Amino acid sequence: MTKWLEENTPKLVLAPSFIAILVFVYGFIAWTAWVSMTRSRLLPKYEIEGFIQYDRLFASPRWDTAFGNLFIFGTLFIVIAMILGLVLAILLDQNIRTEGAIRTIYLYPMALSMIVTGTAWKWILNPGLGLQAMVRGWGFEDFTFDWLVDPDMAIYTIVLAAIWQSSGFVMALFLAGLRSVDEEIIKAAQVDGIPTWRVYTAIIIPSMAPIFLSAFIVLSHLAIKSFDLVIALTGGGPGYATDLPATYMYAMAFSRGDIGQAASSAMIMMLVVFAIVVPYLYSELRSKDG
């Protein structure tokens, strides 16, 4: 008996969380997939009707905007946050005296919720209250910075606020990565008289590839699930110019009583996540095997 317990304890301990994940993650993914094939409106219905919800989804100009915004927002957010984080980390890595204090300052935005970030930036970017009004108050009457109320530019304000929020976190990730590079190699390079920028580009950064990958995965899931920032900063507006798939899904499911439509948009969002995560998992698993 004790031997049986000894052998099976890990399985027994893991079983509850395994079952919970099976039901509450994969079970509900399957449920959503099912509902996305039905004509569900106010309450879920279960008669399969084929792909009508997906047809409706792709015929909707609002979904086009939301899906296009996901790529504008995601690409700019991930790329700029990574570059900014890397530059900050390298600058901070120069053995400066007040590193601890500066690191804390840059990391602090991460401690705020997206709602706070969104609200603060809403006021900063509001042309009548924030930056534009301030600069005009200094006497530059022609100064214009009205991205927040310009349907073509509003999506970039969301990029701006999201980068402000997350680049400190990326910096911390990269800083840890920089510190983990073997000092001996760097010293050897310095002895050989290789300039510092070459040390970074040829030795340190390439050896940080796994950190880049983790930063990318963290940032891309932040981008895809972005919801609260949009709600607080623009409310999806002007019009629906800053809608993202997550806000589209929320509007369909909770404001319009169109559950089938919401489920189909959720499935598309999940496919986007899969498209990013599956290659990552694949490369991870393969490198472990090999």
Added chain:
Amino acid sequence: MKSYALSIACGVALGTSGAAFAEPQAEVLHYWTSGGEAKSVAVLQEEFAANGGTWTDMPVAGGGGDAAMTALRARVLSGNAPTAVQLKGPAIQEWYEEGVLADISAVAEANNWEAVLPASIAGHMKCEGSWCAAPVNVHRVDWIWANANVLEANGIEMPTSWEAFNAAADKLQAAGIIPLAHGGQAWQDATVFEAVALGILGAEGFHKAFVELDKDTLTSDAMVATFDQMRKMRGYVDPNFSGRDWNLATAMVMNGEAAFQIMGDWAKGEFMAAGKAPGEDFLCASTPGDGFLYNVDSFAMFEVGGADKQAGQALLAELVVGKNFQKVFNLNKGSIPARTDVPLDEFDSCAVLSAADMAASSDNGSLLPSYAHGMALRGAQAGAITDVVTAHFNSDMSSADAVQMLADAVANSM
């Protein structure tokens, strides 16, 4: 969500412990949670208690009722519906089709609702001929509010046609005053749009377009003209309007920064709360054109088991449509009674005007449901129209494109 489920479980446990007495019980799900609204609901609670009932309050704040509807969905799916739920418009019929609404025809007939409610409002309260909901109030949506001093200083009358409105707005703009106070949120864009549409399409055209979703009307020249007028309206708002809340727009009219606002009669509450007097500090009139767009709050009655709960449901329905509650509640909330035989002595001049217009429009068939406030259409269709309206208002889309998009969006939402 877990703690919420727990609190429901506790509520149910408490409820059953009192069931032995078979006194009227009602659990009421509503989203009247802001100051004035909460006060209005308290009136009903007191009256319910005074008639020997036990009221279980279930307020769900947030999202203009979205959060309450999510709570309702969870309750209905778990087979434990509340006694009465604040619901309105076609949502009542949508829930009826799910087979979960109760029949309160006995109460309605005993209290002669048919005679005291305007026919088109009574229509919303019936599900296939039987009464299933009780109306609480009537908000008029197609109001235009104005700052009396600003109009007087610029020699402008309240406009009675959209041409007159445009002329007045041009004059105000030249004088450096914002003609139209507006908040760039989708529902506010839709509110202005439907007021314009009522004026240009007329009552019959409005009914065809936004109740019947008639394709020919949706793509008609009059609809193009409606979008043309919306483009003009866009020129009359200040550049900083995006995302502004409606009450801030009302404040702009109050302090003379802007001249007009098109908004339902909840805006009156803001003026009143700031100590402004109707007719002196601010003016109210219906937007140009004939007709009356209503937004009626109501309680839908859900199928419940147990004599005590059914007694509570009947009592609640009777009280809600009762003269006393209709008067006190609407004085608090700024709307007008749904029944037409309530004395209006204590109401202000705007409310009296609203009640007179409601009676007149009910007689000539121009008493119409508001599409922007979820009275005319189901969520998916109304939402599809609002998407087009707000996309047009916030871009430089042409009216012809907007009309085409409107027809496509409506077809796609079916």
